[in-house]
Structure formats: C-alpha cells, structure tokens
Amino acid sequence: MKLVHDWLGPLELPDPARRIVSLAPNATDALFALGLGERLVGRSAFCYRPAETLALPVVSSYTRVRWELLRSLHPDLVLLSTGVQRDLLNELHQAGIPVFPIPLPQSPYGILENLILLGELLGVGERASSLAAHLAERYQRLYGLLPPLRVYLEFDLGGPITVGRGSYVNEALRHLGLVNVYAQHPSSYFTPNLEEVPALHPELVIYEPKPGRSRAKERAEALMGERGWEALLVVTGGDELAHYGPRFFDYLEKLERQIERLEI
Incomplete structure (x- = not known):
C-alpha cells in the first residue's frame, strides 16, 4: 500500500x-x-x-x-x-x-477514526467501518447522562498527571455531562499544582491507578485524606481512561455506571 x-x-x-x-x-x-x-x-x-x-x-x-x-x-x-x-x-x-x-486522538471520535485508518491499512476497511459505527452508537448513548459535577481527574503515572483542553479524556468527560476543573487549561496533559485544586471546587475526584496496583481504592482514599480533600471519589481499574483503543468505550460506560451509583 x-x-x-x-x-x-x-x-x-x-x-x-x-x-x-x-x-x-x-x-x-x-x-x-x-x-x-x-x-x-x-x-x-x-x-x-x-x-x-x-x-x-x-x-x-x-x-x-x-x-x-x-x-x-x-x-x-x-x-x-x-x-x-x-x-x-x-x-x-x-x-x-x-x-x-x-x-x-484529540477526542473519542479520533479513536474511531484511527480504527478505520488501521482497517484500511490492513485490508479490512468494511469491518472497521462497521465496528466504528457500533462504537459511535454506544458513545452517543452516553451523551449528557450525568449531572454537571465539577471533576478533577488524576492519572497515577509515578506522579499525578491530569488533562486539559485538547485531550480525548477531557472531551469524553464533557460528553458525559461532567465539568473538568481543568477543561480550559492550555495543556492537554500536565502535572497539576495539587495545592490549587481545592480552589477549583471539585465535587468528584476520578483516580486512575497504575495497572495492577493492589488496594488502589485504599490508596486513593489515603491520598484524599493527606491532601485534606473532601469530594466524591471514583477509582478506575487502572489504565482505562488512559487507554485509547476500542476498549476505551467499555471503560467509559463503566465509569458512567460508577458515577451513577454514587449518592450525589
């Protein structure tokens, strides 16, 4: 080719x-x-x-x-x-x-575009188009399902990393109806100043541990206590929102269900 x-x-x-x-x-x-x-x-x-x-x-x-x-x-x-x-x-x-x-990708739709790109490259374009259409329908069903909670997201990558403008994760949170407290930050991925986070008034913290980390929820709760943060907490299974293959849509649906079950 x-x-x-x-x-x-x-x-x-x-x-x-x-x-x-x-x-x-x-x-x-x-x-x-x-x-x-x-x-x-x-x-x-x-x-x-x-x-x-x-x-x-x-x-x-x-x-x-x-x-x-x-x-x-x-x-x-x-x-x-x-x-x-x-x-x-x-x-x-x-x-x-x-x-x-x-x-x-710059948005979850970019994940679908990459899927089609790879399908064409490998001679299975029709299969890729069909899968992308199915995933797009699933993604669209998530639109606006959650209340506009102010959210701080933290990836544990050996230190805290969060997301701002132009990242596919920021766009996914907005698609769900959530409000990323760093949505207007000019860097897509960056190390946050943890001391300024409380002033941004997050109502929900989403914590993504390293994959395979044991007792991840306990660690996240301990970090919240050490920082003196009071907010709702959701802990992912690790390398879920940071993963931008087709499984991302499985993980986004899982996140929506986790947040939906919180007592808001």
Whole structure:
C-alpha cells in the first residue's frame, strides 16, 4: 500500500501486512477488535490486553526496542503511536523498518477514526467501518447522562498527571455531562499544582491507578485524606481512561455506571 504520511513522507507498506509487531496498546487492542490478532508476532511490555497477547515475545518497552529480537521476527509492519514514541518512530524508520504511527486522538471520535485508518491499512476497511459505527452508537448513548459535577481527574503515572483542553479524556468527560476543573487549561496533559485544586471546587475526584496496583481504592482514599480533600471519589481499574483503543468505550460506560451509583 502506497501512502503519504504527514511526518514520514511517502511510504510503501506490505498490502496486507501479515507479520505485525505492535509497540502500542491501542494498536494491539484495535487489531484484536478487528479480528486480526493472529497477525501479531510481537508486542511491547505494555500490550497485555487481551490475554492472548501475553504469549507473544516482548520486543520493547514504550520507548526502547530490543533490536535483535525485533529483526528476528521479520515483521512486515511495526505499529506504534505518536507523542512520546516519536523518537522511537524515527529510529525505526531510519533503520529501514516498515513502520506506521497511529495518531494520538484529540477526542473519542479520533479513536474511531484511527480504527478505520488501521482497517484500511490492513485490508479490512468494511469491518472497521462497521465496528466504528457500533462504537459511535454506544458513545452517543452516553451523551449528557450525568449531572454537571465539577471533576478533577488524576492519572497515577509515578506522579499525578491530569488533562486539559485538547485531550480525548477531557472531551469524553464533557460528553458525559461532567465539568473538568481543568477543561480550559492550555495543556492537554500536565502535572497539576495539587495545592490549587481545592480552589477549583471539585465535587468528584476520578483516580486512575497504575495497572495492577493492589488496594488502589485504599490508596486513593489515603491520598484524599493527606491532601485534606473532601469530594466524591471514583477509582478506575487502572489504565482505562488512559487507554485509547476500542476498549476505551467499555471503560467509559463503566465509569458512567460508577458515577451513577454514587449518592450525589
């Protein structure tokens, strides 16, 4: 398949690719959602969903690759994301590895656009369009279901990270009817000043722990106590809202149900 990429210029990729290495969880998720999981021959350490991926060799972390292992797998396509993987993308491209970067979405609709993009790239465009339409219907049913609670969202990424204007998570919260206290912040993802958060009057805190963290709710409650915050609290299962593959819509529905059950 011949195409022109905004960053990499003209690309010629196998059509269709049969031996794929995915270095991005969102791409791995999309491959399985499209019924193409059998084409995967390698993954990153962060590609652990669905469970079938765990049998695949780990080719990379998020930003570093095991070159000898990668080459031994003879991939005809390596998928990764933009953003923090940009340097790795350039390394792979300059080394002559066939790569395709999937853009970081600016809204949940961008997740659907990426799904269609990947479907066309891999020769299953009709399947991708059908799945995207189904996910779009599910997403639309969530519109405005929740009261306009002021929300502070915190990802635990070894330190607090939150979201502002231009992030797909901010747009998803707004779609639900919620009001992100940092909705007008000019950075999509940033480290918040925790001392200023109370002055923003959050009524609800959404805390997303690292995946696999034990006793995450107890930790979140302890953090709230240490900070002297009084607000409703919802704790996700970890790497849910931060995941921008097709499963994001499952997690968003789960979040809506969690908030709906709160005594507001």
